[in-house]
Amino acid sequence: MFSPSSRARLTDRDLDRFPGDTLFDRLARASCHAGCLPRKELYEAWEMAKRVRRLFRGGRIVDLGGGHGLLAQVLLLLDNSSPAALVVDKALPLSSAKLHEALVQAWPRLSGRIAFVAGALDDLPLLSTDLVVSSHACGALTDRVLEGAAAARARVAVLPCCHDLAVGDAGDLSGWVDAPTAIDLVRAMRLKQQGYRIWTQTIPAAITVKNRLLLGAPRSRNSQGSSLKSQ
Numbered sequence: 001m002f003s004p005s006s007r008a009r010l011t012d013r014d015l016d017r018f019p020g021d022t023l024f025d026r027l028a029r030a031s032c033h034a035g036c037l038p039r040k041e042l043y044e045a046w047e048m049a050k051r052v053r054r055l056f057r058g059g060r061i062v063d064l065g066g067g068h069g070l071l072a073q074v075l076l077l078l079d080n081s082s083p084a085a086l087v088v089d090k091a092l093p094l095s096s097a098k099l100h101e102a103l104v105q106a107w108p109r110l111s112g113r114i115a116f117v118a119g120a121l122d123d124l125p126l127l128s129t130d131l132v133v134s135s136h137a138c139g140a141l142t143d144r145v146l147e148g149a150a151a152a153r154a155r156v157a158v159l160p161c162c163h164d165l166a167v168g169d170a171g172d173l174s175g176w177v178d179a180p181t182a183i184d185l186v187r188a189m190r191l192k193q194q195g196y197r198i199w200t201q202t203i204p205a206a207i208t209v210k211n212r213l214l215l216g217a218p219r220s221r222n223s224q225g226s227s228l229k230s231q
Contacts, residue, residue, distance in 0.1 A: 004043040004207045011035045034102035036095035047203035048135055049074040052157045059131040061085035064145050068096045071135050073103050085114045092118045126152035138162035150194045153218045161210040184212050191216045
């Protein structure tokens with residue numbers, strides 16, 4: 001059984017599973033050639049990127065806690081009007097360069113448009129024109145991403161995971177819903193209170209049960225930049 005939730009790496013042995021000419025099948029084959037990407041990451045990035053691009057076009061992509069950087073690269077493939085992407089992680093996988101090379105070979109227009117930065121996220125400058133994304137940002141990282149995007153008045157999309165129940169704000173809602181859901185509800189309402197229009201969606205649970213996707217866009221913007229550090 002070929003499960004989309006598997007953490008097994010895609011390799012050339014899986015090529016026959018993706019025979020079509022769709023963008024997804026081509027992306028999957030390139031990932032197979034790289035031989036380093038967990039299957040789950042392919043499906044998560046694809047499903048999240050599709051939903052983000054249905055709402056948000058253009059702008060620099062800033063992928064925080066980006067790992068291999070697949071999400072940022074899929075977003076560029078889905079909307080070529082974004083000029084560039086920045087993938088930031090405190091410890092980038094050594095194989096991120098290998099995956100990027102395989103994607104550039106398939107889509108040369110990605111060459112020179114994606115920067116990978118290994119380091120802390122807190123001092124990263126953000127602009128109001130950015131599109132800030134984070135897939136499975138663990139625990140409080142989701143809150144930092146949302147706070148930084150809101151301070152910059154940038155569009156944002158997060159797929160939270162690994163909720164820290166000891167410190168996460170459940171808003172006294174855990175008597176009605178489970179604590180992780182309560183934490184995400186509070187995050188959504190806080191973003192709305194900060195002057196954002198929000199969208200609450202899901203990606204298929206067959207990929208991950210941590211499938212709640214929160215998207216937001218400021219109802220009004222300014223041109224000033226900010227950083228992930230709370231202001």
